[in-house]
Amino acid sequence: MATRAQDPRPRPPAPTRLLRDAVTPRAALVMFGVLLLQLGFALSYMGAFHDPRPHGLRVAVVAPPAVLPQVVGRLDALPGDPVDASPAADEAQARQLLLDRDTDAAALIDPARDQDTLLVASAAGTSVSDTAARIAQAIEQTQGRQVAVQDVRPPAKGDSRGLSSFYLVLSWTIGGYLAASALNMVSGSPRPTPARIGVRLAAMLPYAFVSGIGGALIVGPLLSCLPGAFWELTGIGTLVVLASGVVGVAMQRLLGTIGLGLTIVLFTILGNPSSGGVYPAALLPPFWRAIGQALPPGAGTTVVRNTVYFDGAATAGAVWVLVAWAVGGVLVAVAASFLLPARSGPATAPVPAPTAAPDAG
Incomplete structure (x- = not known):
């Protein structure tokens, strides 16, 4: 009786075997680690940036002695502690504090006028300068006053946002x-x-x-x-x-x-x-x-x-x-x-030592 010829083509592996070959336990573990990094990346960046709110923004205050304590106290008493105010002797000292990075902004208060001045250095970060300006404008509006913002150290032309x-x-x-x-x-x-x-x-x-x-x-x-x-x-x-x-x-x-x-x-x-x-x-x-x-x-x-x-x-x-x-x-x-002991690498088959050829004869 004639027998059926065998198919010379290899059979495809079973699905479970194919999965084990394509995704080894080590590969699955690495993928899990990558997933944790991915989620950690999202959590950290979104946690830091999703709702920026000022806290302890350093502001130097220059004002006449008669009103200086009141201005500093009013800034420190703002809800949520967005500002950490401190007195400065004069405008020159306030500017130097900005350039020495000892303050984030400086408020120059002149009760004799209806406009005050806010000094910022946006080269240190435009976001903090913008925030200080918004806080100052909000405070001045409640008192029927205005504020002029002066940037004493802007970023370079090619660094427009200071990033x-x-x-x-x-x-x-x-x-x-x-x-x-x-x-x-x-x-x-x-x-x-x-x-x-x-x-x-x-x-x-x-x-x-x-x-x-x-x-x-x-x-x-x-x-x-x-x-x-x-x-x-x-x-x-x-x-x-x-x-x-x-x-x-x-x-x-x-x-x-x-x-x-x-x-x-x-x-x-x-x-x-x-x-x-x-x-x-x-x-x-x-x-x-x-x-x-x-x-x-x-x-x-x-x-x-x-x-x-x-x-x-x-x-x-x-x-x-x-x-x-x-x-x-x-x-x-x-x-x-x-x-620590050195980690061993992948095992390799030892190379056999060469043997002498048998004598002819």
């Missing part, structure tokens, strides 16, 4: 931890020994310096967003990228792929909306207001903005924050490389 500092630091921060991730994936990632960790940390320094130069070129000669202070921006960029990069190396040495996710949480999901780049601390909710300047994006944005527009005023603390992250990242990475 270039934020986006520059954002690019540096992301570039730093992505470079660390690339080193982890490509440069001997199966066994991160102390020697390899040392090489990765050392490799971050030239990368950070080139990143700093590149960023300074883009915002300076190329686009004129932040003109001037080229070498200062180069140094700041080097420090920001180095801090982000070495922390990325350290976190991935400690936790592998999860470490990259935690770095993204720290620097992008939490650090960017709290940085003061889009809305300053006085307009952010308490949580974001509290953490902003303790993270590299916030510290970096402050250093860049105050260096370019305010001659480096009020930057020392932010610089030390960046230095602390950079030094801390190096120490953690080195300590982890010595104290």
Whole structure:
């Protein structure tokens, strides 16, 4: 009896087997981690930006001694504490407080006239200047008075909304931890020994310096967003990228792929909306207001903005924050490389040792 010829074509795998082959448990776990990052991104940004309200907006007040205490008290007593008012001796001192970043706005009160003056420095962020102007106008209208707004330090022409500092630091921060991730994936990632960790940390320094130069070129000669202070921006960029990069190396040495996710949480999901780049601390909710300047994006944005527009005023603390992250990242990475066992990479079949050919004969 003749038998039916077998079909030489391979049978398609069963649906369950196809699913297991296409989406392994490890892939599903990574997808779940990405989902958490995605939701965390939305929660953090929307939580910080969905309802900006002023709180503790610093306002220096210049007024005749007879009315100065009353004006300061009235501003401090506004519902919701939007203003933190303090007296200033005269207009010159008020202007200097603005340029030294010791106040967000200055109110010049003249009871002899029906118009007062509000001094702002919108280069520090147009949102805070606009908010101060709205508060002043609302108060003056209730008293039948007017307010004239003077901008003593506007942003550069190519930085119309004062956001270039934020986006520059954002690019540096992301570039730093992505470079660390690339080193982890490509440069001997199966066994991160102390020697390899040392090489990765050392490799971050030239990368950070080139990143700093590149960023300074883009915002300076190329686009004129932040003109001037080229070498200062180069140094700041080097420090920001180095801090982000070495922390990325350290976190991935400690936790592998999860470490990259935690770095993204720290620097992008939490650090960017709290940085003061889009809305300053006085307009952010308490949580974001509290953490902003303790993270590299916030510290970096402050250093860049105050260096370019305010001659480096009020930057020392932010610089030390960046230095602390950079030094801390190096120490953690080195300590982890010595104290934690090296992770083994994928097993490979051993290569058999060559054997001597048998004698002829």
